[in-house]
Structure formats: C-alpha cells, structure tokens
Amino acid sequence: MQQHTPDEHAAFLAGLPRAFSAASALVTDTAGRVLLVRCHNRAHYGPPGGVVEADESPARAAERELQEEVGLVLPAGRLLVVSWITGDGTTPTQMPGSQLVFDMGTVPAGTGVTLQPEEVVEAVWAQPADLLPLMGPLRAERIRAALDARDGGEVRVVTSTRAELNADTERFAAGAASRGERAPAGPGTP
Structure with a gap:
C-alpha cells in the first residue's frame, strides 16, 4: 500500500465531488393523508425535512426536522426512498444531493401540529391523489x-437531475402564480 503525505491526502480529499444529504419524514394519518409543509423559501409543499447535520444520522435528522417543523415527536422507521439529484457541482444550487425519506408512521386523523413560524408557513394533510396542486410532478x-415502498417493503430509488428539479420548481411556481398564489423568491429546494 502506497503511503501518502498529509498534503497529498488533503489534496485528494479536496478533489472529491461534494454532495449534500437531506432527510425527510413520511407521516400519514388514519384517513390515508400525507403530512406536508410549505416553508417560507419555496412555493411547493413537501414532507417535513431538511439537511442532515454533520454530527447526526439521516434518521435522526428526519426526527429532528419533524419535531422542529411541526412539533411531532415520532421515531424514524425504515428507509423508504433514496432520491438522488445529480448536478455538476459548479455552484451551490448545482450541487448533487441525496434526499432520504423515512417512514415515521401513521397518526390519528385530526392530529394537530405546531408550526415553526420562522421556517414553516403552513402544514396540510393531503390525499395522495391530490399532490399535484401542492407540488411539481x-x-x-x-x-x-415512499408510499409504495411502505406498502411493498422495498426501498425505492428515484433519480433526477438538478436541472429537472429546478424546472419542476419553476413550472410549479408558474402554475401557482397563474392561480393567484404567492410564490416566494429564492431557489427551490429538494
């Protein structure tokens, strides 16, 4: 095995591609609806979630984000989806990334949430058939x-490019604007 100097090792590490990791929580209620949130920095809704911090596991990040965003304390169950977003890495908005979706269980219909007002504008419980008015395809x-993985028992892998995801965000925001809804400024998030 070839030994590398600390400088050679540091140069090798600096040259590796970078990607961010995020985790989100799939929570449903007994009426079959999915918990979604809309944050200040995006027009679309999505499951509670966010960036995985350096000192935590993705499952712990999903638990933390769920508690922070909507006040629910639920343990992360099994991994349902690995969503990989490709990007060229030339700018922060073009970074590749992974979104890991965890099964956080089913709560009784009517379960209330407590929003984190600094980040979350609103939360809704939506039927799976009603997702498109709330987000892009x-x-x-x-x-x-994630719902299929929960029912079928196998983790699903979903891959898209950063350009496809950005176009999805722009199409959704344009549709929201045509419906008279306010779309926030700023880049979309996964």
Whole structure:
C-alpha cells in the first residue's frame, strides 16, 4: 500500500465531488393523508425535512426536522426512498444531493401540529391523489414512491437531475402564480 503525505491526502480529499444529504419524514394519518409543509423559501409543499447535520444520522435528522417543523415527536422507521439529484457541482444550487425519506408512521386523523413560524408557513394533510396542486410532478413521484415502498417493503430509488428539479420548481411556481398564489423568491429546494 502506497503511503501518502498529509498534503497529498488533503489534496485528494479536496478533489472529491461534494454532495449534500437531506432527510425527510413520511407521516400519514388514519384517513390515508400525507403530512406536508410549505416553508417560507419555496412555493411547493413537501414532507417535513431538511439537511442532515454533520454530527447526526439521516434518521435522526428526519426526527429532528419533524419535531422542529411541526412539533411531532415520532421515531424514524425504515428507509423508504433514496432520491438522488445529480448536478455538476459548479455552484451551490448545482450541487448533487441525496434526499432520504423515512417512514415515521401513521397518526390519528385530526392530529394537530405546531408550526415553526420562522421556517414553516403552513402544514396540510393531503390525499395522495391530490399532490399535484401542492407540488411539481417530480416531488409527487418521490412521495408516491415512499408510499409504495411502505406498502411493498422495498426501498425505492428515484433519480433526477438538478436541472429537472429546478424546472419542476419553476413550472410549479408558474402554475401557482397563474392561480393567484404567492410564490416566494429564492431557489427551490429538494
């Protein structure tokens, strides 16, 4: 085995591609609806979630984000979806990334949530058939894949490019604007 100097090792590590990781929580209620949130920085809804911090596991990130965003304390169950977003990495908005969706269980219909007002504008419980008015088709595909994985027992892998995801965000925002809904400024998030 060839030994590398600390400088050679640091140069090797600096040259590796970078990607961010995010985790989200699939929570349903006994009426079959999916919990979705809309944050200040995006027009579309999505499951509670966010970036995995350096000192936590993806499952712990899903638990933390669920508690922070809607006040629910639920244990992360099994991994349902690995969503890989390709990107060229030339800018922060073009970074590749992974979104890991965890099964956080089913709660009674009527379960209330407590929003984190600094981040979350609103939360809704939506039937799976009603996702498209709330998000673009790529994000709806991710949620349907999570529901299918929950029912079928196998992890689903969903892949899209950063350009496809950005176009999905723009199409959704344009549709929201045509319906008279306010779309926030700023880049979309996975």
